[in-house]
Amino acid sequence: MTERRILVVDDEEDLREILRFNLEKEGFKVDTAASAEEALTLDIASYSLLLLDIMMGEISGMALARVLKRRPDTAHIPIIFITARTAEDDTVEGLSIGADDYITKPFRLKEVVARVEAVLRRAGKDANVQHERDKGVVGYETLRIDTVSKRVTVDGTEIALTKKEFEILLLLVGNAGRVFSRQEILSRVWDDDVYVLERTVDVNITRLRKKIGAYGDCIHTRQGYGYSFEK
Structure with missing residues (x-):
């Protein structure tokens, strides 16, 4: 050991x-x-x-x-x-x-x-899972995020995500357990020259949870702090 x-x-x-x-x-x-x-x-x-x-x-x-x-x-x-x-x-x-x-x-x-x-x-x-990261794949169990082809699959079935949904999911799953504030998600996913309300993050998270099925429960809301992906 x-x-x-x-x-x-x-x-x-x-x-x-x-x-x-x-x-x-x-x-x-x-x-x-x-x-x-x-x-x-x-x-x-x-x-x-x-x-x-x-x-x-x-x-x-x-x-x-x-x-x-x-x-x-x-x-x-x-x-x-x-x-x-x-x-x-x-x-x-x-x-x-x-x-x-x-x-x-x-x-x-x-x-x-x-x-x-x-x-x-x-x-x-x-x-x-680092060896999969080296191949450009990030994920948890049957949720797979291919950073090269920009495809997300659940149980082998491709899930249609918008560009922002993909990037938010990659941020959360790729840093599982870490809490990201809404402002931090905005700064990492949206362009600096674009004004976006923090509420936009909540809307995208809601859509993501629905699209990835059972794995939506892994996206946790930490009241007053932000969001995290918990394995």
Whole structure:
């Protein structure tokens, strides 16, 4: 079995050690860092998952995540934020950066372990389909999105989608588990010089759900945040 390595980055020593102890009990190899600056001195690309506090020193957890998501060697590593900040804007910002989950303090240690396991399972599934991505195919079970031919099939039957519906579906399925705000979907799918209401995203999502049948239930509405594709 591949060693599962976790890096905990938090400026509270007691919390770092509590997380280390409990995660190691579950079979993880755990390292810790007291700041983002210290974390950046480590071989971050060697870790399976990162647990980041947000409020730390000169470089925040958010800033660290942005740096890592821009680096080719670390962009794929799942990130879970653990923080005392609960404002909705903070949650949205964390998820928009590319974080995989967001846990607020105080928390139950069993919850943290369960969230870590869930994120790693999802990341493992994404890795298993990487060979299909290399061939230009993205999908889940019998939902297939061919990025070369621009065709979508369900159970082998082609589904007729508009260009915008295709691009929204590709964005969500290709980043399964990540929540995209309406504004982020607009900025990625529509041209910058075209003014489009956020409501347009909702209309396209509604049509998509109907067209892809049972897989429509996989497109989740995260109230106040946006949309995600959940496997």
